[in-house]
Amino acid sequence: MLTDRQRMILNAIVDDYIRSAEPVGSRSISKRSDVGFSPATIRNEMSDLEELGFLEQPHTSAGRVPSIKGYRYYVDHLVHFGGESPDDVLKFRSYFAERMTEREQILQQAANILANMTSYTSIALGPESVNHSLKHFQLVPLNAETAVAIVVTSTGHVENRMIPLPPGVSVTDLEKTVNILNAKLTGIPMMRVTSKLYSEIGDELSRYVDHYEQVMSMLEHSLPAGDEHEHRVFLGGATNMLTQPEFKDVDKVKTILDLLDETPTLSKILSPTQSGIQVRIGTENEHAAINDCSVITATYAVNGQSLGTIGILGPTRMDYAKVIGLLDVVSRDMAALLSRWY
Amino acid sequence: MLTDRQRMILNAIVDDYIRSAEPVGSRSISKRSDVGFSPATIRNEMSDLEELGFLEQPHTSAGRVPSIKGYRYYVDHLVHFGGESPDDVLKFRSYFAERMTEREQILQQAANILANMTSYTSIALGPESVNHSLKHFQLVPLNAETAVAIVVTSTGHVENRMIPLPPGVSVTDLEKTVNILNAKLTGIPMMRVTSKLYSEIGDELSRYVDHYEQVMSMLEHSLPAGDEHEHRVFLGGATNMLTQPEFKDVDKVKTILDLLDETPTLSKILSPTQSGIQVRIGTENEHAAINDCSVITATYAVNGQSLGTIGILGPTRMDYAKVIGLLDVVSRDMAALLSRWY
DNA sequence: GTTAGCACTCAATGTCGTCGAGTGCTAATC
């Protein structure tokens, strides 16, 4: 479809634009050491590339800027990532190792480090708890009226909530209840815990425990509801958006930052449609507010089972090579770390 | 110090400026229904007020703007808050009641609602856990190498962390350990738990449990370290900063938003030097980055014991009356809600 | 096929004059 020279020029233009954020002209391309043509020749090629839809001109007497299609071609055919940034990889690994204290924070840390290293915004989706199973259930009474219900899943995830204690239920009844639950529900997938509670625990409870109905209602409130099995979302470097010249307009940036505050929207933006690395450029993103942003996502998986996604949000003029290379490493490293618990 | 008329005029100027964000001139003050003087008279008074340091002039032919001293006088002597905004109070209470599901989220919700209602940024400092005592300790083994350690405090706060299990320690030993800890440490203030662990639990453990040293080391990692008893910080409406005309400069706003990402700094900014409501205007704030912001804080207390702080960060040109009134109500309501657990 | 040369375009930048909101002073008025 494109001649070798066109590809080379397109590549040079995208590279230049990514660095400078300014429309690139024929002269500056011609001056590059890897290009041996005069500005006039470059101009002719640029004109062709524009006609083909790979480049755009902000106005008549300005240089060219890559179009969405141009970026797409660049990402699909021109950029070569991988072994070329061992520095970044080392840097990431040393940061990451240093901060890896708490497991719950792996994702938060990864997002922060990525944001730092790229100067873009980073988003991480945690593993869905849908696939976890119940490991342990506990009720800790705080006083006569309130208790804390704690649920531990097979992956070490801990959820807790405050619940009112039904009046008249004795401490021994509570203990019996907890024992029955642990005996019967341990190992059951979280998704099916609530239904199992009714189908199998109900009878058992009614036999051994007084105030059966109140206890059941209490238990129902103690367990995570269905809609809480969602991805957990971690955000890093949200304010990096402000450093990008394309977002110097306060209103535009406000729209995006507000978006970043909405967990469900974030989750939607990031959700991959395929495993591995995925690049969505500009209007390829469904959400209109980020139509001049690009999103690069990488899924991480253990034993072939996809656990979550980590991604970078930046301007369409993004350093694709660097980000893709980094995300590749990060997703693998995270999978390796998480494999301990899955 | 100031004549009645000067006070009235200063009040009018601050009011106007808070609403318009633009230097206010003598004419616009003269036109207000509650002021019966000609622009010339106002001008003379304004000139005096400027000489006294309550007003400033951006440039010769512009109107006047309140100085820090002017705001200070306004807050101390002119603004009357309290009964005058029952609408806001009702609005807040209805929002708050609606969202009050999870206790851990009280502060987050309060911060969000406040930010929403004021269009400023809201920060809430949670109760320090220093004063809590241990309620329950639990170890949940996930597999042969890892376990989850869970600590519940007397206030229902749950902390959990992933720890490696020392090799060779049996499940029964773990159970014994947990039982001893719960028997000996329940009711002990969190601050003294670690020292108590060595002074009293050590001997006991060595008598009943194998691999005593490893278990002790494991327990040490299981308990929250001293530096984790800090305030927890919740932030609401950080992006509201972007809507204020004084922060239309991207760089300035970036400095502030970056600040808001640093929990310790936030905590320092908000920490009150006295109980009740406190207003810090502009350079009265120690942190240079917010020298043209004002911070209004309210402490909330149960039984005379201060638990935490909730505050608002906005431009010096802030609606002090509204914010102070709201914070007063919010801090009381929060105290009432939290009193259930303290 | 490539490139030098040249006319052309157009945003960015700078200069200048106008406008108007606002001040400060003085003299008239209450």
Next chain:
DNA sequence: GATTAGCACTCGACGACATTGAGTGCTAAC
């Protein structure tokens, strides 16, 4: 003596305009 009308003055905001220069497209020469 306090207040106010009147007026000259200041200075940023804004629009009109000319200038500049980076960049293009086209044509003709290489």
